[in-house]
Amino acid sequence: GESVGLHLPTLSVQEGDNSIINCAYSNSASDYFIWYKQESGKGPQFIIDIRSNMDKRQGQRVTVLLNKTVKHLSLQIAATQPGDSAVYFCAENIGGSYIPTFGRGTSLIVHP
Amino acid sequence: EPEVTQTPSHQVTQMGQEVILRCVPISNHLYFYWYRQILGQKVEFLVSFYNNEISEKSEIFDDQFSVERPDGSNFTLKIRSTKLEDSAMYFCASNRLAGDNEQFFGPGTRLTVL
Numbered sequence: 001g002e003s004v005g006l007h008l009p010t011l012s013v014q015e016g017d018n019s020i021i022n023c024a025y026s027n028s029a030s031d032y033f034i035w036y037k038q039e040s041g042k043g044p045q046f047i048i049d050i051r052s053n054m055d056k057r058q059g060q061r062v063t064v065l066l067n068k069t070v071k072h073l074s075l076q077i078a079a080t081q082p083g084d085s086a087v088y089f090c091a092e093n094i095g096g097s098y099i100p101t102f103g104r105g106t107s108l109i110v111h112p
Numbered sequence: 113e114p115e116v117t118q119t120p121s122h123q124v125t126q127m128g129q130e131v132i133l134r135c136v137p138i139s140n141h142l143y144f145y146w147y148r149q150i151l152g153q154k155v156e157f158l159v160s161f162y163n164n165e166i167s168e169k170s171e172i173f174d175d176q177f178s179v180e181r182p183d184g185s186n187f188t189l190k191i192r193s194t195k196l197e198d199s200a201m202y203f204c205a206s207n208r209l210a211g212d213n214e215q216f217f218g219p220g221t222r223l224t225v226l
Contacts, residue, residue, distance in 0.1 A: 043220050046214045
């Protein structure tokens with residue numbers, strides 16, 4: 001998993017498995033959360049977001065879960081593919097700000 | 113699909129020199145941002161820009177930094193006197209509305225200060 005301020009962890013999975021990437025946040029005033037994907041040599045790419053009044057949101061093959069009680073956010077990727085290999089960042093918008101505060105990221109490696 | 117572009121992809125400069133990093137945001141976007149990412153570290157916010165003025169900036173964005181929208185398409189970041197610790201990837205981003213939280217990022221410029 002990943003937590004703002006810690007070292008970059010790595011998650012290795014086999015193609016077709018489900019992946020779960022975790023993120024802890026510390027600011028109770030965070031009201032909006034975003035997951036970004038960053039492939040090698042590219043800028044961050046928006047994947048999915050969730051507002052603090054929700055606990056789950058689903059996209060195409062991705063689900064974000066938010067547990068405000070323990071300040072935990074996760075990104076679930078179903079049927080992981082080699083093209084999902086990238087660094088995944090969680091980011092939080094604090095107190096209505098439009099500026100995301102990024103975590104350090106988790107490197108996902110998908111083995112064919 | 114429209115995208116944010118940045119030039120150059122890699123800039124090498126000597127310490128103390130001025131650099132200008134260039135970005136072309138998506139054409140109908142009104143809000144522009146610069147971020148930096150030191151190798152292996154978090155993406156850090158530098159500055160946001162709207163209606164030809166800075167709307168928000170971080171502590172990193174000191175007097176050595178400036179931004180400009182010199183024409184209707186370009187958005188630039190200038191570092192007046194580069195330091196070794198300015199070496200990083202610099203990302204430009206844009207979005208259409210401030211409340212539209214999805215920011216679209218460019219591919220970045222790698223700045224190396226020697």
